[in-house]
Amino acid sequence: MTRQVLVSYGYQVLEAASGAAALKLWPQWQGAVDLLLTDIIMPDGVSGGQLSAQLQAEKPALKVLYMSGYPGEMAARGGLKLEEGLNFLQKPFTTSKLAQAVREGLDRG
Numbered sequence: 001m002t003r004q005v006l007v008s009y010g011y012q013v014l015e016a017a018s019g020a021a022a023l024k025l026w027p028q029w030q031g032a033v034d035l036l037l038t039d040i041i042m043p044d045g046v047s048g049g050q051l052s053a054q055l056q057a058e059k060p061a062l063k064v065l066y067m068s069g070y071p072g073e074m075a076a077r078g079g080l081k082l083e084e085g086l087n088f089l090q091k092p093f094t095t096s097k098l099a100q101a102v103r104e105g106l107d108r109g
Contacts, residue, residue, distance in 0.1 A: 019042045023054065040068040066082060
């Protein structure tokens, strides 16, 4: 659903089912990726925090927007600094809230 919403707003979206799958896509697409939208807790042993750290090590200008069904305080236990309205989107969210958060994430300097 997230992919469909973002495509309907005109964004190009690469989709990966896990952090490990995203790492496999990265070498081919890193030049085209401006923002990583990732859940904090994901399957296959690579969390959103680990994924973002690895990708930002290779591309420091990469912007990151985290999402989670857990409250920010619980989700941040892994050491992430999460701020709703800045780099954190609390689930459940509306389609317009998702689109707004992505736009603001891309526009952040």
